[in-house]
Amino acid sequence: VVHDGPVTVDRARAERLDAADPLAAFRDQVVIADPDLIYLDGNSLGRLPVRTAERLARAAREEWGRGLVRSWSDWVDLPRQVGDLLGIRLLQARPGEVVIADSTSVNLYKLAAAAVDARPDRRVIVTDDDNFPTDRYVLAGLAHERGLDLRPVHTDADDGVDLPALTRALDDDVALLSLSHVSYRSGAVADLAAVTRLAHRAGALTLWDLSHSAGSVPVSLTDAEVDLAVGCTYKYLCAGPGAPAYLYVRRELQEQLRQPIWGWFGQRDQFAMGPEYDPAPGIDRFCVGTPSVLAIYAVEEGVRLVADAGVDALYRKGQALTGFLVELAEAWLAPLGFRVASPRDDARRGAHLTLHHPAAWQICQAAADRGVIADYRTPDRLRLGPAPLYTRFVDGYDALDRLRELVAAGAHEGYPAEPARVT
Amino acid sequence: VVHDGPVTVDRARAERLDAADPLAAFRDQVVIADPDLIYLDGNSLGRLPVRTAERLARAAREEWGRGLVRSWSDWVDLPRQVGDLLGIRLLQARPGEVVIADSTSVNLYKLAAAAVDARPDRRVIVTDDDNFPTDRYVLAGLAHERGLDLRPVHTDADDGVDLPALTRALDDDVALLSLSHVSYRSGAVADLAAVTRLAHRAGALTLWDLSHSAGSVPVSLTDAEVDLAVGCTYKYLCAGPGAPAYLYVRRELQEQLRQPIWGWFGQRDQFAMGPEYDPAPGIDRFCVGTPSVLAIYAVEEGVRLVADAGVDALYRKGQALTGFLVELAEAWLAPLGFRVASPRDDARRGAHLTLHHPAAWQICQAAADRGVIADYRTPDRLRLGPAPLYTRFVDGYDALDRLRELVAAGAHEGYPAEPARVT
Numbered sequence: 074v075v076h077d078g079p080v081t082v083d084r085a086r087a088e089r090l091d092a093a094d095p096l097a098a099f100r101d102q103v104v105i106a107d108p109d110l111i112y113l114d115g116n117s118l119g120r121l122p123v124r125t126a127e128r129l130a131r132a133a134r135e136e137w138g139r140g141l142v143r144s145w146s147d148w149v150d151l152p153r154q155v156g157d158l159l160g161i162r163l164l165q166a167r168p169g170e171v172v173i174a175d176s177t178s179v180n181l182y183k184l185a186a187a188a189v190d191a192r193p194d195r196r197v198i199v200t201d202d203d204n205f206p207t208d209r210y211v212l213a214g215l216a217h218e219r220g221l222d223l224r225p226v227h228t229d230a231d232d233g234v235d236l237p238a239l240t241r242a243l244d245d246d247v248a249l250l251s252l253s254h255v256s257y258r259s260g261a262v263a264d265l266a267a268v269t270r271l272a273h274r275a276g277a278l279t280l281w282d283l284s285h286s287a288g289s290v291p292v293s294l295t296d297a298e299v300d301l302a303v304g305c306t307y308k309y310l311c312a313g314p315g316a317p318a319y320l321y322v323r324r325e326l327q328e329q330l331r332q333p334i335w336g337w338f339g340q341r342d343q344f345a346m347g348p349e350y351d352p353a354p355g356i357d358r359f360c361v362g363t364p365s366v367l368a369i370y371a372v373e374e375g376v377r378l379v380a381d382a383g384v385d386a387l388y389r390k391g392q393a394l395t396g397f398l399v400e401l402a403e404a405w406l407a408p409l410g411f412r413v414a415s416p417r418d419d420a421r422r423g424a425h426l427t428l429h430h431p432a433a434w435q436i437c438q439a440a441a442d443r444g445v446i447a448d449y450r451t452p453d454r455l456r457l458g459p460a461p462l463y464t465r466f467v468d469g470y471d472a473l474d475r476l477r478e479l480v481a482a483g484a485h486e487g488y489p490a491e492p493a494r495v496t
Numbered sequence: 497v498v499h500d501g502p503v504t505v506d507r508a509r510a511e512r513l514d515a516a517d518p519l520a521a522f523r524d525q526v527v528i529a530d531p532d533l534i535y536l537d538g539n540s541l542g543r544l545p546v547r548t549a550e551r552l553a554r555a556a557r558e559e560w561g562r563g564l565v566r567s568w569s570d571w572v573d574l575p576r577q578v579g580d581l582l583g584i585r586l587l588q589a590r591p592g593e594v595v596i597a598d599s600t601s602v603n604l605y606k607l608a609a610a611a612v613d614a615r616p617d618r619r620v621i622v623t624d625d626d627n628f629p630t631d632r633y634v635l636a637g638l639a640h641e642r643g644l645d646l647r648p649v650h651t652d653a654d655d656g657v658d659l660p661a662l663t664r665a666l667d668d669d670v671a672l673l674s675l676s677h678v679s680y681r682s683g684a685v686a687d688l689a690a691v692t693r694l695a696h697r698a699g700a701l702t703l704w705d706l707s708h709s710a711g712s713v714p715v716s717l718t719d720a721e722v723d724l725a726v727g728c729t730y731k732y733l734c735a736g737p738g739a740p741a742y743l744y745v746r747r748e749l750q751e752q753l754r755q756p757i758w759g760w761f762g763q764r765d766q767f768a769m770g771p772e773y774d775p776a777p778g779i780d781r782f783c784v785g786t787p788s789v790l791a792i793y794a795v796e797e798g799v800r801l802v803a804d805a806g807v808d809a810l811y812r813k814g815q816a817l818t819g820f821l822v823e824l825a826e827a828w829l830a831p832l833g834f835r836v837a838s839p840r841d842d843a844r845r846g847a848h849l850t851l852h853h854p855a856a857w858q859i860c861q862a863a864a865d866r867g868v869i870a871d872y873r874t875p876d877r878l879r880l881g882p883a884p885l886y887t888r889f890v891d892g893y894d895a896l897d898r899l900r901e902l903v904a905a906g907a908h909e910g911y912p913a914e915p916a917r918v919t
Contacts, residue, residue, distance in 0.1 A: 106562035114565045121561035129552050129790070137736055138544035139529035141869060142537045148737055176785025178759030179602055202771070207760035207785065210773035214758030305786070313560055314571055314789035335637030336601030337630035344915065346874055348625070350633035362599025362630065363728070366737035367552070368791045446564060451769055492767065 082404055087466035090397065096390055099382050100463045103311065111445045111472045115460025116285060116425045119311035125374040132370050152364045153356065155373045159310070159319055162380035164283065164302070165293040171321045172356045173306075173369050177284060178207045180303040180320040183332040183359060185215050185249060188278040188301060191330055192248035196221050199242050199250045199277070201228040201235075205257045208282055212251055221248070231414045233261025233421065234268060243275035250277050254292065255285035255423035258450050260395070260415045262290060262423050266297035273298065278326075284308060288379040289391050289424035289461060300326055309387075309424065309460055311375035317368050320359055327355055336361030382462055390461035391424035397466055398426045398457060401473040406430075409480045414454055425458040432485055434492055436476065439485035445472045449492065505827055510889035513820065519813055522805050523886045526734065534868045534895045538883025539708060539848045542734030548797040555793050575787045576779065578796045582733070582742055585803035587706065587725070588716040593744055595779045596729075596792050600707060600741040601630045603726040606755040606782060607743055608638050608672060611701040611724060614753055615671035619644050622665050622673045622700070624651040624658075628680045631705050635674055644671070654837045656684025656844065657691060666698035673700050677715065678708035678846035681873050683818070683838045685713060685846050689720035696721070701749075707731060711802040712814050712847035712884060723749055732810075732847065732883055734798035740791050743782055750778055759784030805885055813884035814847035821849045821880060821892050828900040829853075837877055848881040855908055857915055859899065862908035868895045872915065 091097060103120040112120065136144040152173045160171030174180060189198065198212050202225040209225070216223040226242045228235050233256055243250065250272040255262050265281065272279045280301040286292055288309030294302060302321040306312035322330065335350045337343055338360040343353070352358035379387070395415070402413055406428065414427040430436055430453060437449040448456040459469055479485060514520060526543040535543065559567040575596045583594030597603060612621065621635050625648040632648070639646040649665045651658050656679055666673065673695040678685050688704065695702045703724040709715055711732030717725060725744040729735035745753065754775055760766055761783040764776045775781035802810070818838070825836055829851065837850040853859055853876060860872040871879040882892050902908060 104557070104561040106557075110564075112564055118560075118565040118568075120564070121556055126553050126556040126561075129556065130549050133544055133549040133552065133736070134527070134529075137541075138527035138549075141533075141535055141543070142541040142871070143864070143869065145541075145737070175598065175602060176759070176788075178761075178785035179598060179757060182757045182759075182784075205760075206763065206766075206769040209771075210758040210760060210763060213773050214756055218756050307786070313556070314568070315786040315791075316788060318785070333637055333641050334602060334605045335633040336599070336605075337628075337633060338601075340629065340633060343629075346629040348632070350636050361605075362601035362741070363730070363738040365599075365739060365788060365791050367794065368738075368788050371790065441566070446566065448565070 082401055084467065084470050087397070087470040090393070090466040094390065096382055096386055096461065099378070100465065102378055103463045109444055111468045113445065113447045113457045113459050113464070113472055115464065116308050116456070116458030117448055118314055119308055119375065119460060120463055121313070122311050122374050122378050125313070125371050128370050128374050129367055132367055148364070148366045151366060151369050152360060155369055155376065156319055156356070158373065158380065159376045160321060163287055163292065163376065163384055164321065165295050166321055167295060167324055169355050170324055171319055172360060173317050173319050173372055174360050174364065175318060177282070177303050177305045177318040178211055180318050181208060181211045181280070181282065182215060183334060184280055184301045184303060184320055184322065185212060185251060187330040187332040188249040188280060189215065189219055189221060192278065195246050195248035195277070197224050197247045198222070199224045199226060199247050201226045201252060203228040203230045203256055203258065204253055205282060205284070208251065208253065230256060230258045231261065231416070233259065233416065234263040236267070236271070239268065240271055243271055243277060245276055247275055247277040249280060251280040251282070253282040253285060255290060257285055258454055258456070259427050260423040260425045262286070262421055265293065265299060269297050269299050285423055288384065288387065290388055291384050294321060299323065306372045306375060309462070310372070310379055311462070312372040316372055317365055322356060322359055327358070332359050334361045338362060338364065379462060387461045392419045392422070394459045394461060394464060394466065394469055395422055395424065395426040398459065398469050398473060401470065402428060405473055405477040409477065424461055425456055428455045428457070429453050430455055435485040435488040435490060436480060438488040439479050440476055443475050443479055445475050505824055507890065507893050510820070510893040513816070513889040517813065519805055519809055519884065522801070523888065525801055526886045532867050534891045536880045536882050536887070536895055537869045537871050538887065539731050539879070539881030540871050541737060542731055542798065542883060543886055544736070545734050545797050545801050548736070548794050551793050551797050552790055555790055571787070571789045574789060574792050575783060578792055578799065579742055579779070581796065581803065582799045583744060586710055586715065586799065586807055587744065588718050589744055590718060590747055592778050593747055594742055595783060596740050596742050596795055597783050597787065598741060600705070600726050600728045601634055603741050603743040604631060604634045604703070604705065605638060606757060607703055607724045607726060607745065608635060608674060610753040610755040611672040611703060612638065612642055612644060615701065618669050618671035618700070620647050620670045621645070622647045622649060622670050624649045624675060626651040626653045626679055626681065627676055628705060628707070631674065631676065653679060653681045654684065654839070656682065656839065657686040659690070659694070662691065663694055666694055666700060668699055670698055670700040672703060674703040674705070676705040676708060678713060680708050681877055681879070682850050683846040683848045685709070685844055688716065688722060692720050692722050708846055711807065712810055714807050714811055717744060722746065729795045729798060732885070733795070733802055734885070735795040736791070739795055740788055745779060745782055750781070755782050757784045761785060761787065802885060810884045815842045815845070817882045817884060817887060817889065817892055818845055818847065818849040820889055821882065821896060824893065824896040825851060828896055832900065832903045847884055848879055851878045851880070852876050853878055858908040858911040858913060859903060861911040862902050863899055866898050866902055868898050
């Protein structure tokens with residue numbers, strides 16, 4: 074039993090929590106190649122589902138190798154089928170509202186452009202300065218291209234979206250509000266319905282980035298009346314590095330919107346190869362090029378696994394895991410100069426927990442050398458992503474124990490203080 | 497020995513050609529799941545390389561499963577590494593001019609936009625009306641968005657690019673000329689250097705679609721002084737259905753151009769996640785989102801196989817194969833109402849051969865039921881793509897023999913006359 078600070082925490086408690094975990098069996102559904110490694114970066118790259126490698130091999134051998142071009146009669150529906158699986162089971166979308174396509178950044182560009190083009194009398198895009206870099210850059214590029222103003226509302230990364238500031242920013246010149254549902258830095262969750270309502274009251278459309286929420290936090294696109302959304306599949310959805318992304322367009326808006334990249338997979342009656350572009354009905358018009366079939370099978374496997382676990386159960390476990398980490402951090406790490414960055418209120422926190430420490434980058438490197446994979450975010454954040462699908466409470470316990478030990482011993486001090494710059 | 501029409505052709509001659517084929521051994525490097533099936537659609541979807549399935553399984557298991565997020569230190573260079581492999585060995589590009597990214601359509605949009613934005617005083621995009629549908633649509637969308645004119649030069653699909661018509665269209669208001677190197681319908685090859693010179697003389701930039709030439713026809717991007725190019729990897733490059741595409745930007749232009757989708761993989765010093773978008777130096781600025789790692793490994797395997805065979809050898813064999821098909825078609829099929837659509841001059845033909853027949857679609861379906869996979873293109877074209885990497889002369893012989901038999905017997909007449917329309 075460890076006694077540090079006001080709270081008593083022992084490993085047996087973590088073991089009891091694991092024994093009572095209704096999702097415990099899902100750990101066997103992902104590959105654990107190195108049982109000694111504690112992986113707390115599932116919010117950056119999710120683990121490999123056991124079934125994915127087999128599925129890829131089978132699809133390659135049977136559908137591509139044997140079926141050859143004839144398999145396109147099945148493949149052509151795949152982006153919508155897997156989109157529906159993801160949309161209906163994880164995002165509370167309706168059939169035909171989600172499709173797998175392109176990357177998150179390209180989808181963001183397409184939908185943001187479609188939105189501002191549908192509001193030609195409005196000249197402003199609102200986002201917040203804590204939004205994920207690619208979101209900010211894509212919106213800035215679009216604003217530059219269309220001669221619009223990008224209005225970044227200031228958000229304290231640890232607190233999350235600032236509703237009063239957002240309310241002030243949403244005037245009747247705003248065409249689009251684009252935000253992340255869960256902050257990539259602090260894990261703060263925005264109120265999807267309340268913020269969407271604010272935007273609608275101002276006559277603006279909303280475009281949400283769900284990358285850090287899908288598969289770990291309930292997302293109610295229909296109830297919240299969200300207009301547009303995008304997200305990646307390689308974090309909690311375990312679809313693999315750089316796997317294809319998804320996009321959502323509310324059914325009632327599909328026929329009114331037109332995205333700017335007029336590819337043949339967005340064309341009505343595509344294989345007639347007619348002279349003029351005529352956007353397909355429904356969600357297909359937001360597609361562009363030939364879908365990446367094998368990569369979409371990996372998305373399907375990941376999404377199915379997460380859907381089988383169930384978002385509500387994953388959410389509850391994520392809250393419990395990060396709550397447990399908060400307790401440990403208060404007891405063990407606060408005396409060593411750490412400070413919890415994420416919201417302490419469970420209801421306002423996604424499935425990752427962020428800690429401030431002036432030497433966060435050095436600690437991140439030292440932890441990796443001691444078998445704890447965490448993540449660093451500028452300028453002083455150590456991000457712990459105990460993905461609820463496969464992370465145990467004992468993993469959290471052992472990880473923070475190793476962190477405590479290494480920082481107490483000053484083992485991080487020999488590491489570079491600044492990340493190497495990729496040029 | 498068969499005597500039909502003026503030419504005498506027998507199967508023994510096909511066998512002798514195969515015995516003398518220096519590329520014969522490459523057939524063992526791709527999966528032939530059904531030895532009775534004659535696959536003449538490698539120009540639509542290339543066969544599965546034997547090594548690809550194994551490579552995907554290994555990368556999934558070791559790099560994703562075991563290495564987890566740490567593998568990004570290797571993955572981050574992959575798009576450029578495989579781009580160089582493709583560019584240097586197959587397209588005569590220089591290092592740092594080709595990168596694997598997105599789909600062909602998205603790449604076409606990015607580069608076409610970058611080109612017209614770099615020529616703000618010019619208001620016209622020239623293409624031809626025989627260009628592949630997605631190219632025409634993407635250019636039309638861009639012209640619509642930027643308020644430019646799209647000027648489609650009329651091209652007779654069977655003859656290929658009409659140089660005098662193109663010369664007339666290229667006035668000093670043209671910002672960009674975008675064409676396909678090899679016509680998807682007839683296989684006619686455009687003169688890359690001559691057409692690029694015409695465009696440059698008019699002060700326009702050139703953007704070539706290499707989808708139907710890379711890996712089957714020599715492409716000399718450097719010698720021809722091509723400005724921009726894109727292409728897909730799932731045809732002759734055997735990277736699998738919907739595999740990631742590539743883009744090429746001539747080194748001297750890279751710093752002058754800026755593409756419109758400002759994603760984080762196009763950002764200088766990406767992981768600093770700074771407040772403002774600042775395009776990376778070199779080819780990276782034409783990237784957008786997170787690259788699809790496993791899918792790029794499949795590109796690497798396909799490209800390496802093609803590069804090992806060698807483009808010059810593939811080109812010679814492609815000419816010999818399609819020339820042999822022309823002979824057979826003249827002898828056997830012309831009397832049955834077929835007419836060769838592709839240029840008869842070997843030097844003006846890519847690696848596929850197209851035949852006109854009023855019942856082309858019915859014949860295509862009947863042929864598939866008899867173990868010959870060909871392709872149909874509007875309105876009356878039967879397209880035969882004997883990819884030189886793995887197609888034998890006996891395959892060509894047997895395919896045309898089966899076609900002759902089935903048409904002579906009227907076996908195609910019971911099939912639907914019009915392709916089903918996908919809605």
